[in-house]
Amino acid sequence: MDYATIKELIELAEKEGLPISEVVLRVEIGETEQSREEIWQAMLENLGVMRESVATGRAGQIKSPSGLVGGDALKLRVNNTLIPGNFYREVIINALAVAEVNAGMGKIVAGPTAGSSGIIPAVVLALGEHLQLSDAQLTAGLFTAAGLGNVVAKRATLAGAAGGCQAECGVASAMAAGASVELCGGNPNMVGQAFALALKNLLGLACDPVAGLVEVPCVKRNGFAASHALTAAQMALAGIESIIPPDEVIEAMHQIGCLMPASLKETALAGLAVTPTGLAIKERLNQ
Numbered sequence: 001m002d003y004a005t006i007k008e009l010i011e012l013a014e015k016e017g018l019p020i021s022e023v024v025l026r027v028e029i030g031e032t033e034q035s036r037e038e039i040w041q042a043m044l045e046n047l048g049v050m051r052e053s054v055a056t057g058r059a060g061q062i063k064s065p066s067g068l069v070g071g072d073a074l075k076l077r078v079n080n081t082l083i084p085g086n087f088y089r090e091v092i093i094n095a096l097a098v099a100e101v102n103a104g105m106g107k108i109v110a111g112p113t114a115g116s117s118g119i120i121p122a123v124v125l126a127l128g129e130h131l132q133l134s135d136a137q138l139t140a141g142l143f144t145a146a147g148l149g150n151v152v153a154k155r156a157t158l159a160g161a162a163g164g165c166q167a168e169c170g171v172a173s174a175m176a177a178g179a180s181v182e183l184c185g186g187n188p189n190m191v192g193q194a195f196a197l198a199l200k201n202l203l204g205l206a207c208d209p210v211a212g213l214v215e216v217p218c219v220k221r222n223g224f225a226a227s228h229a230l231t232a233a234q235m236a237l238a239g240i241e242s243i244i245p246p247d248e249v250i251e252a253m254h255q256i257g258c259l260m261p262a263s264l265k266e267t268a269l270a271g272l273a274v275t276p277t278g279l280a281i282k283e284r285l286n287q
């Protein structure tokens with residue numbers, strides 16, 4: 001059993017009558033010398049780290065060394081917003097929380113990268129609470145996300161320095177969308193559709209961090225990309241499909257990443273990094 005594309009992953013799941021998470025887990029067992037229990041335990045521990053980072057960030061005590069970010073998750077928790085108590089809001093709070101912990105040098109799960117580490121835990125943990133899912137179900141959801149990300153890693157890139165932020169926050173959003181669909185009872189094809197819908201709509205996203213730090217725009221972008229994942233999941237669960245298949249979306253992302261100038265790929269030489277404010281921040285931090 002193996003897969004190199006999202007199409008193959010979906011076909012395997014359909015042929016075996018398994019959820020994507022179980023296919024990913026079985027392939028992992030076949031590819032490594034680890035037992036099912038060891039692999040499962042490692043993912044369960046990831047879930048625990050995600051939960052801790054969400055709790056730490058939500059408490060609002062984190063400030064990044066530069067002072068640029070920190071405390072926004074708490075701000076969103078305690079201040080009036082458009083729809084108080086709304087599920088989307090909880091997802092955004094979680095995403096800001098973990099991204100702030102990352103910026104503050106705290107412990108996070110880099111899924112798929114540190115810069116985009118708030119998106120998957122935000123969605124998975126908020127869904128878990130909302131739907132009262134068990135840790136076993138949430139762990140399975142993380143395997144689904146991992147399988148989708150694994151295909152991107154093999155066929156394109158997960159690095160902002162190689163493909164822009166579409167490869168980090170874009171892919172994280174797509175992974176979270178796919179995991180959400182499985183957690184909500186959607187079938188393997190719907191998982192793939194959610195992945196495609198989410199990634200397709202973040203194509204071209206530049207990586208232009210202010211002062212070269214994974215802080216601005218990264219932290220708030222995690223909040224946006226997490227809510228974006230839910231939108232894609234909702235569409236896919238309703239039977240809406242991406243006209244462009246998931247694997248072709250990955251190819252498009254790869255092509256766009258290759259065409260993107262180096263100045264927009266984590267070098268901080270263009271975009272937000274070179275705005276007057278971005279440059280002033282850089283100068284201040286360099287003093």
Ligand code: SF4
Nearest residue numbers: 115160165168207218
């Ligand atoms: S802007 Fe760049 S550094 Fe920030 S999260 Fe996106 S890819 Fe990572």
